[in-house]
Amino acid sequence: MPQKAGDVIEQGLRLLAQGQAQAAGGHFRAILRRDAGHAGALHGMACVVRACGRDDLAIGLAGRAIEIEGAAHYYVTLAQALMARGHVVQARAAVNVALLKAPRDLAARAVQARIAEESHDFTTAETALAQAIACGGVDAWRPRADMARFLWRRNRRPDALSWMRKAFALAPAEDRLLFHELVEMLLGCGEVGEARVSLEAWLRHLPDDAMAAGNLGAVLFTQRDYAAALPWLRRCVEAMPNADAWNNLGLTFMALGDVARARRALGQACDLRPGDGRIAANLATVLAEQGEDAPAAALCRAVMEDARTDAQTRAQARFNLGTLLLGQGRMAEGWEAWEARHALLPPDTTHYPVLPRCTRAMLADDRGTTGERIVVQAMQGMGDTIQFLRYVPMLARRRRVVLVLPPALHRLAGSLRDRTGASVARRMEIIAPNDEYPRGVVARCDLFSLPYLLGLEGLPQSVGAYLGPVGMPRATGGLRVGLCWSGNERYRFDRLRSIGAERMAMLAGVEGVTFVSLQHGAGDADLPFPMETPSMGDVMDTAWVIATLDLVICVDTMVAHLAGAMGRPVWLLNRHGGDWRWSAALDGGEASPWGRQGSCWYPRLRQFRPTQAAPPPHAWDGVMEQVRAALHQWAAARRGVVRS
Known part of the structure; x- marks a missing residue:
């Protein structure tokens, strides 16, 4: 028995909703072969050709259907096709007819809102969406989703997210498109924690959703949970290779210290999106x-x-x-x-008027006797700040300086000296980031801009000990060596530069050496082996401890810069590749007592580097063997000097 035309049309529309336009078209054409004037089938074909990008054909098909029957939803399809072709006035007229025929038609209200938005009549658009929500009742999720999308496009993000949460709660349980829109809004509003929980719950039920896997991997990367991010990103690139997922996978490998795999993943991303x-x-x-x-x-x-x-x-x-x-x-x-x-860098967020940026021209002459003050802000980490404080005395010879530093560095910066050993304190004021500027400030600059603003062109020159306590007697009773084995874990390359206590334990048991922990925040349970754990508050407290030491052995972190700036002997455990400031071109040459692998920044610094890139922690095995051998030799030589 042949199916009724209404049933065939319903099946066709269902297939179309599932994205199967070709199969849906077969259903409608079958009816039209029997009855070329069947309005429902003509409308169905209008929907099919719209899905195939042929809105020009859809206009004619919908128009023919309207001539025969004139149902409200035919006018909605006609309005959509007209709008897509840029016929705004005609589209508005068609949707108005649809609303006259069916005032509570949700699709007609949605199209009315879209036409109003495209015409920049945002008030009418929002009103139409609100009416659709009211007509749909408490269970209608589509108009709520439409409202969320509209508000998102208007950059009213918190309101948009609120509506999308409501729409998703009411929608069918496995509506993937709506779920991914919700996640996009959560992330766009900074709700990373909620996005993570939502993605984890979603993937427990739909583990084959590659897009969700990629998004969860990206969220975990943002939260610096790199090990957890890795399997999700791998799952995504295996099931749905795309440039963003490969890029995120490469950055994750990099954060985990696997540079070779990071290169391959980022190469894949570049190939996909050159x-x-x-x-x-x-x-x-x-x-x-x-x-x-x-x-x-x-x-x-x-x-x-x-x-x-x-x-x-x-x-x-x-x-x-x-x-x-x-x-x-x-x-x-x-x-x-x-x-x-x-x-x-983030924009200035001071509650005081933003000063003009300092230029080279402002510092071109040497008017050091004027009362003009330059505000110098430290915009990077503490180690970088300690390194670049060497340039403040050069600026202080030209202008008075207002140095903006975190309070933990104030006492240390107060000890700043020029290359002659003279204090810079009378030419410099130190304030905290939220303190009020003193009178006479005329410009501001970043501390790390000083070499550029001062016109420095050659390699950095040693300025001797320019920070820290002066003339503090060292402890007696044997050799004292300070150790620091890891840096700030929030630094994206921290896994490359940090060693781990278990590797530092290779240095235990050197005859005549007392080891001292310079690892901030490390308790007894975190130590590689028993050693002194002095109390350290601000950075000046750490400097006082370093002043009692004969040698500092540390990774590339603040401690290396502090010991170097104090003129103390430093053995830097530097990662392969390493930061630019420790490159071979800046190794200090003959100026360093260590010759090659020294540093022109700090003449008493010696570097130990892995010979090739390898994932941590094994990259450090050979290096720590070298350091252990060198430390035994150093200690033996120092004991020989003491005995003689």
């Missing part, structure tokens, strides 16, 4: 970490020159190029390119 400057900049970072400066620089320059790339990404590429140039000893070019970091 014009994406953000991915190219990430790949350049990995190449630089592997010591491949030339291809890294070429990638950075290509991103900088690509007009399609957004300004933020171009600034990131220029900043990355600056670090490469500085690592090559091309200081003048490097300092200038490094200034691109200003575009990457």
Whole structure:
């Protein structure tokens, strides 16, 4: 027995809703072969051709259906097709007819809202959506989702998220599209924790959703839970390879210290989206970490020159190029390119008037006797701040300085000295970030801009001990060695630079050496072996402890810069590739007592580096054997000096 036309049309519309336009078209054509004037089938074909991108054909088909029957939903389809072709006036007229015929038709209200929004009549659009919600009742999720999307486009994000939460709670349990819209809004509103919980619950029921797996991996990466992010991102690229997932996987490998896999993943991302400057900049970072400066620089320059790339990404590429140039000893070019970091920093949030940025022209003459003050802000980590404080005395010879530092650095910065050993205190004031500026301030600059603003072009020159206590007697009774084995875990390369207490334990048992922990916050249970654990409050307290030591052995963190700035002997355990400031071009040459692998920043610093890139912690095995042997030799030599 042949099916009724109404049943066939219903089946066709169901297939169309599932994305099967070709199969749906077969149902409608079967009816039209029997009855070329069947309005429902003509309307169904209008919907099919719309789904195939042929709104021009849909207008004619919907028009024929209306001529025969004139149902309200036929006018809705006609309005959608007219709007898609840019016929706004005709689309508005069609949807108005639909609403006259069926005032409570939710689809008609949704189209009315869309037409009003496209016409920039946002009040009418929101009213139409509110009417659709009212007509739909307490269980209608589609109009609530439409309201959420509208508000999101209007940048009313909290309101949009509220409506999307309601829509998702009412929608069918496995509506993937709506779920991913909800996650996008959660992340856009900074609700990362809720997004993570939602994704984890979703994937327990639908583990094959590759997009959800990729999003969960990205969320876990944002939360710095790199080990947990890895399997989800792998699942995503296996099931649904895409540039974003490969990029996130590469960054995750990088954060875990697996540089080789990071390079392969980012290479895949670049192949899938070769014009994406953000991915190219990430790949350049990995190449630089592997010591491949030339291809890294070429990638950075290509991103900088690509007009399609957004300004933020171009600034990131220029900043990355600056670090490469500085690592090559091309200081003048490097300092200038490094200034691109200003575009990457958050905007000023002071409650005082924002000062003009200091320029080279302001410092071109030596008017050191004037009362003009320059505000100098430290915008990076404590170790970097300690390193660049060496340039403040140079500025203080030209202008009075207002140094803005976190309180933990105030006492240490108060000990700042110039290359002659004279205090800089009378030419400098130190305030906290939220303190009021003193009178006479005329401009501001970043502490790390001083080499550029002062026009410094050559390699950094040793300035001797420029920070810390002066003339403090060292402890007696044997050799004292300070140890620091890990840095701030929030730093994205921390797993590359930190060693771990178990590897540092290889240094235990050196005859005649008392070890002292310089690891901030480490309790007895965190130590690699029993050692002194002095109380340390602010950074000056740490400096007093370092002043009692004969040697400091540490990874690339604040302790290395502090000991170096105090003129104390430092053995730096530097990762392969390493930060630009410890590159071979800046190793100090003959100025360092260690010769090669020293540092022009700190003449008494010696570097120990892995010979090749390897994932942590095994990258440090050979290095720690070298350090242990060197420490035994050093201790034996020092004991010999004491005995003689």
